[in-house]
Amino acid sequence: MRLLNRLNQYQRLWKVSSGEAQQVSVAELATRCFCSERHMRTLLRQMQQAGWLHWDSRSGRGKRAALQFLRTPESLRQEMMEQALNEGQQQNALALAQLAPEDLRILLNPFLGGLWQNDTPTLRIPYYRPLEPLRQGFLPGRAEQHLAGQIFSGLTRFVDDSFLPQGDLAHHWDISEDKLRWRFHIRTTLHWHNGDVVDIRQLQTRFMLLLELPALRTLFASVKSVEATHSHCLTFTLHHPDFWLAHRLASYATTLAHPQMPLIGTGPFRLTSFSNDLVRLESHEQYHLTHPLLKAVEFWITPQLFEQNLGTSCRHPVQIAIGEPDELVHLQPVSNSVSLGFCYLTQRIGANLTPAQSRRLVQIIHQTSLLDTLPLDENLITPSKELLPGWTIPQWPQEESVELPSRLTLLYHLPVELHTMAQQFKHYLAALGCEVTLIFHDAKTWDGCSALAEADLMMGDRLIGEAPEYALEQWLRCDPVWPNVLSRAQFSHLQATLDAVQSVPDETARSEALQAVFSHLMDKAILTPLFNYQYRISAPPGVEGIRLNTRGWFDFTQAWLPAPAR
Numbered sequence: 001m002r003l004l005n006r007l008n009q010y011q012r013l014w015k016v017s018s019g020e021a022q023q024v025s026v027a028e029l030a031t032r033c034f035c036s037e038r039h040m041r042t043l044l045r046q047m048q049q050a051g052w053l054h055w056d057s058r059s060g061r062g063k064r065a066a067l068q069f070l071r072t073p074e075s076l077r078q079e080m081m082e083q084a085l086n087e088g089q090q091q092n093a094l095a096l097a098q099l100a101p102e103d104l105r106i107l108l109n110p111f112l113g114g115l116w117q118n119d120t121p122t123l124r125i126p127y128y129r130p131l132e133p134l135r136q137g138f139l140p141g142r143a144e145q146h147l148a149g150q151i152f153s154g155l156t157r158f159v160d161d162s163f164l165p166q167g168d169l170a171h172h173w174d175i176s177e178d179k180l181r182w183r184f185h186i187r188t189t190l191h192w193h194n195g196d197v198v199d200i201r202q203l204q205t206r207f208m209l210l211l212e213l214p215a216l217r218t219l220f221a222s223v224k225s226v227e228a229t230h231s232h233c234l235t236f237t238l239h240h241p242d243f244w245l246a247h248r249l250a251s252y253a254t255t256l257a258h259p260q261m262p263l264i265g266t267g268p269f270r271l272t273s274f275s276n277d278l279v280r281l282e283s284h285e286q287y288h289l290t291h292p293l294l295k296a297v298e299f300w301i302t303p304q305l306f307e308q309n310l311g312t313s314c315r316h317p318v319q320i321a322i323g324e325p326d327e328l329v330h331l332q333p334v335s336n337s338v339s340l341g342f343c344y345l346t347q348r349i350g351a352n353l354t355p356a357q358s359r360r361l362v363q364i365i366h367q368t369s370l371l372d373t374l375p376l377d378e379n380l381i382t383p384s385k386e387l388l389p390g391w392t393i394p395q396w397p398q399e400e401s402v403e404l405p406s407r408l409t410l411l412y413h414l415p416v417e418l419h420t421m422a423q424q425f426k427h428y429l430a431a432l433g434c435e436v437t438l439i440f441h442d443a444k445t446w447d448g449c450s451a452l453a454e455a456d457l458m459m460g461d462r463l464i465g466e467a468p469e470y471a472l473e474q475w476l477r478c479d480p481v482w483p484n485v486l487s488r489a490q491f492s493h494l495q496a497t498l499d500a501v502q503s504v505p506d507e508t509a510r511s512e513a514l515q516a517v518f519s520h521l522m523d524k525a526i527l528t529p530l531f532n533y534q535y536r537i538s539a540p541p542g543v544e545g546i547r548l549n550t551r552g553w554f555d556f557t558q559a560w561l562p563a564p565a566r
Contacts, residue, residue, distance in 0.1 A: 002107065003080060004042065004080075006046065006047070007073065007076055007077060007080065008054055009033045009035075009043055009049060010053075010073060010076070010297075011073040012032050012033050013029060013032060013033065013053075013067070013069075014069055014072070014073055016032060019069045019072060020069075021066060021067065021068045021069070022066075022067050023064045023065070023066060023067075024064060024067050025063060025064050025065070025112070026040050026041060026044075026065075029044070029067075029139070030421050031317075031518065032180055038110055041057075044057070044509075051066060051070060051071070052069070052071050052076065053067065053068060053069050053070055053071075054066075054068040054070060055067055055068075056138045057067075057533075065116040068428060076163070077192045079506070090366060091116075094527075095260075097401045099262055113263045115561075116561060116564050117565070120296060121293065121294050121295050121560070121561040122294070122295060122296040122297070122298065122545065123294055123297045123298070123556070123559060124297075124298045124300055125295070125297070125298065125299050125300070126300050127143065127299045127300065127301050128301075129301065130276040130277075130301050131143055131147070131274070131279055131299065131301075131548040132144050133274075134147060134148055134151070134271070135207075135262070136209070136210055136213070136253075136257060136262060136273070137210065137213045137215060137216055138216075138252050138253045138375065138445075138448075139252070139253070140443065140444035140445045140461060140476070141444060142551050142552055142553065143251045143299075143553070145463070145465075145551060146250045146252075146549075146551055146553040147269070147279070147281075148255060149252045149255065150254075150267055150268060150269045150281065150297075150555075150556050150557075151263075151265045151267045151269055151270065151271055151281065152252075152255030152256060152257055152265035152266070152267050153168050153169050153254060153255055153256065153265060153266045153267045153288075154167050154168050154186075154249050154250050154251070154252075154254055155168060155169050155173075155184050155186075155234065155249045155250075156170060156173075156247075156249045156250040157250050157257070158250050158465070158466030158467060159466075160549070160555070163251040163467045163468065163469070163470075164467075164468065164507070165246040165247055165249070166250075167235065167466070168250070168289075169184075169186055169187060169190060169198075169203065169256065169266065169288075170184035170185055170186055170187070170234070171185050171186070171187050172185055172244065172248050173185065175380055179238075179241040179243075179503075179505070180237060180238045180239075180240070180241065181235060181236070181238070182235070182236040182238070182245055182246075182384040183233055183234075183235050183236075184233065184234045184235075184236070185232060185247075186198075186200060186203070186232040186233065186234060187232075187234055187288050187515070189286075189288050190266055190286075190288055191266065191286035191288075192258050192261075192264050192265070192266055193264045193265060193266070193270035193271075193284055194258075194261070194264055195286065198266060199234070200230070200231055200232060200234060202258065203228075204226055204228045204234060205229070205259040206256045206259045207226050207234075207254075207256060208226060208259070209259060210254060210256075210388070211223070213385060216253065216254065218477055218478050219248055219253075219254075219474060219477055219478055220248065221239075221477075222238045222239055222240055222241075222242035222245070222499075222502070223236055223237075223238060223239075223242075223245075223305050224237045224238055224239045225237045232363065234531055240499065240503065241502070241503040241505075242502045242503070243502055243503065243504065243505050243507075244470055244473060244502045244510075245385070245508060246471040248466050248470075248474070250466070250467070251474070252387035255267070256327045264440070266287070266288070267284065267287070268283065268284055268287045268289070268292050268460045268556070268557045269281035269282065269284060269290070269556060270282055270283075270284050270290065270298065270559075271285055271564055272441070276301060277300075277301050278299065278300060278301065279298065279301075280296060280297070280299075281296065281297045281299045281556070282295065282296050283295055283296070290557065291557075291561035292556060292557040292558075292559075293557075293559070293561075294557075294559055294560060294561070297556050300374060309315040311554055315395070326337045338382050338532050338533070338534055338535070339464070339534070339535050339550075339552060340388060340468050340532070340550055341461070341462055341463045341533070341550075341551075342384055342387065342461075342462055342464075342529045342530065342531065342532050343381075343415075343417065343418055343421070343459065343460070343461050343462075343529075343530040343531055344459065344460060344461075344462055344527060344528065344530055345361075345362075345365065345457060345458070345459050345527070345528050345530055346457070346458045346459075346460075346485045346527050347456065347457055347458075347480060347525055347526055347527075347528060348363065348455070348456055348457075348484070348485050349484070349524070349525070349526065350487070352405050352408060352456045353405065353408075353456055354400045355524065355525065356399055356404075357399075357402055357403075357405060358524075358525035358526075359402075359406055359525045360394050360399035360400070360402045360404065361398050361404070361457075361525070362393070362525050362528045363396070363398065363399055364428065364429075364528065365425075365450060365528065365534045366393065367387055368428075369400065370424060370425070370428055371383040371530065371531060373424075374417075374420055374421060374424055375420060375424075376417055376420055379534050379536075380417070380533065380534060381417060381531040381532065381533055382531055382532045382534055383528045383530070384531050384532045385412075385529070386529065386532065387518055387522070387527075387529050388464075388468050388469070388472070388473070388515075390515075391519070393522050393528055393529070394519075394522055394523045403433075403435060404429065404432055404434040404458075406433065406434065406435065407436075407437070408434060408435075408436050408437070408455050408456045408457060409430070409436070409439060409454060409455045409457070410422055410425065410426070410436050410438050410439070410455065410456070410457040410458075410459065411439045411440075411441060411449070411451050411454075411455035411457070411458045411459070412438070412440060412459035412460065413440070413441040413442075413443050413444060413445065413446065413449070413453065413459075413460055413461070414440065414442070414443060414444045414461070415444070415461055417531075418459050418460070418461065419440065421459060421530065422438050422440075422459060423438075426438060436457075439451050439455065444461065445460075445479075446458075446460065446479065446480045446481050447480065449480070452459075452480065452481065452484040455484075455485055458481060458485065458563075459530070460485075461480065462475060463551065464550055465550055465551060466549070466550050468550075469510075469514050469515075472514065472518065473498060473501070473502070473514055476494060476498060476517070477495070477498060482494065482513045485526060486526070494517070497517055498517070500513075501513045501514050501517065535548050535550070535552040536548075543559065543561060544559065544560050544561070544562065545558040545559045545560045546558070546559050
């Protein structure tokens with residue numbers, strides 16, 4: 001940007017005297033701006049014509065003249081940013097904001113939150129890290145998972161206030177008498193974000209591409225074939241009944257992108273910019289369901305300093321501020337809840353741990369002050385003794401007489417709260433004569449972790465989506481932690497049990513059967529929950545329709561901004 005370069009030159013001139021008037025020669029100014037005297041005279045003329053400064057030029061080489069500043073660099077930068085935003089030039093606005101993080105947040109403050117600019121209702125959200133590229137399949141971050149659900153559509157979807165899947169690309173579906181054929185009747189008004197009409201064969205092709213991903217092939221192990229049996233009907237033929245099928249198709253991981261253009265979907269928002277500085281969504285005018293009231297949603301990436309040696313994704317922003325979080329007088333809490341998702345501990349019972357020792361470790365976590373005294377921010381976590389409401393941990397007789405092993409290995413991944421938990425757990429067990437070796441996996445999931453096979457204990461974070469029971473069934477099927485925690489025979493038995501559970505047609509009975517599976521894992525001390533998060537969203541006055549969902553975000557299609565007074 002030529003204008004940005006001119007502003008930077010102006011800032012160099014300003015900095016020497018902090019904006020005070022001065023007597024100076026063109027040669028001295030050219031030295032400050034690293035340019036020729038001829039170019040310096042051009043810059044001074046342009047800046048004077050723009051009303052930035054007054055330059056009382058004097059004829060003669062080396063003559064000093066009066067330089068008076070009329071505008072501060074900050075006010076000019078703010079004005080240029082507003083002009084760029086009004087003209088829809090978000091990248092130019094971010095280029096103008098090339099400052100240190102602490103200064104950047106101050107500069108961005110007037111532009112964050114909800115604003116009508118150029119007659120366009122836009123919501124801008126400051127975010128603490130660059131977002132990872134969106135791809136098909138499972139994604140590690142909550143923000144990326146949420147974005148996938150806003151950009152892409154599935155055959156089915158989850159809606160607020162219901163754990164049961166509803167129609168999305170499919171208007172409805174029916175099931176054959178033998179429960180092995182599911183016909184999804186596709187809407188006739190579907191359009192991709194580029195304006196093209198959706199063809200049934202494109203949906204079939206994209207789903208078959210999904211099945212090439214190992215985790216999704218495992219998730220859809222019951223699917224024998226997927227066929228376009230009509231121009232608006234997609235038919236799934238199963239090996240054996242699977243009454244979680246509509247749930248599986250509603251997951252963010254199974255939304256359907258264009259088979260040739262993986263960032264083009266059919267969701268309520270289309271992706272128009274994706275960089276380390278800015279992610280911008282704009283509403284999809286041909287969306288097949290209720291159109292959003294917002295025209296655009298932007299993530300402005302404002303990095304902060306991260307703890308050393310914990311990777312660049314260690315922060316876990318379960319408390320989102322739309323606007324500047326330091327300006328609490330303007331921000332108001334609009335929604336809060338305790339997450340259904342949880343951090344957990346799993347134990348490999350066998351060579352180094354007896355069942356009694358595993359039970360004692362669970363009692364140390366839940367029957368001492370260990371969780372209550374974690375040095376974490378207030379109102380961030382809530383210690384939990386249940387996986388889901390009503391799925392409580394067992395109560396065993398006290399195991400205080402049981403000696404712990406002399407050595408254990410504890411493996412854990414992000415978020416950063418698990419680093420604090422691991423350190424506290426290590427110190428606590430050291431006082432009991434058990435030396436714990438910590439291994440940190442710098443990621444949000446176990447994917448690609450080579451240390452799973454050697455750890456005795458593993459701590460991780462389990463995100464829960466819109467259908468809690470189904471999300472836990474998916475976890476048991478697809479997460480690489482379970483083949484490592486369980487023996488081969490135990491894992492094979494678990495998968496057979498899950499197949500039996502998915503064949504139960506009644507929703508309540510199926511959930512109860514799954515609860516029994518998790519109760520068994522907790523009773524054997526193989527799995528125990530640690531804590532939930534306290535989700536909270538704050539927003540400035542005038543941003544309406546915001547309500548937390550189960551991922552700790554809010555549906556962009558429901559948010560809206562009142563029209564300006566004039």
